[in-house]
Amino acid sequence: MLPESEINRVLVVSAHPDDADFGSAGTIALFADRGVEVTYLLVTDGDAGGNERTLDNSGMAELRRTEQLAAAKAVGVSDVRFLGYSDGQVTPTLELRRDIARVIRQVKPDLVITHHPDRNYQFVAPSHPDHRAVGGAALDAVYPDARNPYAFPELLKDEGLEAWTVREVWLNGGPTPDHWVDITASMDRKLAALQSHVSQVAHVEGFADFVKSRFGAWAEQAGFGEGHYAEGFQVVPTA
Template sequence: MLDEAEIKNVLVVTAHPDDIDFGGAGTVAKLVDAGAEVVYCLVTDGDAGGFDRQVDNGGMAVARRAEQTAAADRVGVEDIRFLGYPDGMVEQSLGLRCDITRVIRQVRPDLVITSTPERNYARLGPSHPDHRAVGGATLDAVYPDARNPYAFPELLADEGLDAWTVREVWLMGTPTPNRYVDVTATVDRKIAALRAHESQTGHMQDLDGFVRGWLAANAATAGLPEGAFAEAFQAVVTD
């Protein structure tokens, strides 16, 4: 598995604004602090999310893009790419695989972070169908598409994007984590990023307590000392 010090370029691929902030913003902040370049790729604008039914889908999309931009700023990420797929209707299609492969070949990351394509029966939240579709398409884009020069040949012929091999993928929301990242030093920035998603978290009366309790439980599972916080992933080595 990759040592954190080896990670220089990271691509995060998620379905919606706020997915990375719930699943891995503490880790992103830690990697940025260590000098890694991190790019966000969001498949949808999150236009079907939120609780304010007075805002139409177009207005919600604009609001959530702005929220994600603010949240990314809290953890030091400036490069955010939106693919514009409709929220709630994402499918694990060849078109989505090609779009994600394009971004992988542009960014050329050591590490890709995305959602698990598995259904999590212990905690249903990560199992949103968009999450599973994006996770599956991203894994397909990592292997075999991005590394295969014969996959989507137009990416090379028309855009000059050579094949690229991602070394590792970390899956968020997995029922079977095998990698825990100590985010004790960055948990406050994770919470700040989540607060930036006002349309999604504004109704949560104790967001701070919820996040700290969840991450403290992860830390205990990982054997970290009391008072520590951790984010959990399933690390997939691609070799």
């Protein structure tokens, strides 16, 4: 794994508003605490989500973008970008790979955090088809697209974006996490980020207790013990 001291820029690639907050907001808050530059890249605006049916899709998209900006602020992230793909219809196309590779070359991250591209049969919620499509496209954008100067030559020729090699990828939501981060110190900020997504969670009774229970159970699985909270990832070296 990359030494913590060598992680200076992180790109989080997610399908919808709130995905980064469920998957890695505690870890991101800890990165931000030590001065790591973090960028959020959201493939969709989440216009097909939420329980507020008085809004049309454009209204929901605007609301969810606003919620995501507030959630990012809660964990110290100010660089939030949206690609505007249609919620619920994402596929790992060449266009999506190019769009993610573009941001990788712009941001030059040491680490990319994204969705696991495989279906999790132990816990199905992370396996939304958009999540799997975005995870697969992000991995393809990391290797080989972003590092290959001959891939999507328009990025270099027309936009001046030199090839960039991401050194490591962390996948969340998969069935076989092998790296756990103790987020006890940042759990309050993770919860604040999640509660910023009012359109998604305000109707859930006991939401805070549910979140604490889930991430507390993962801390016990990780061996951190009672009273701790953890986020889990599968680490993918890219060398």
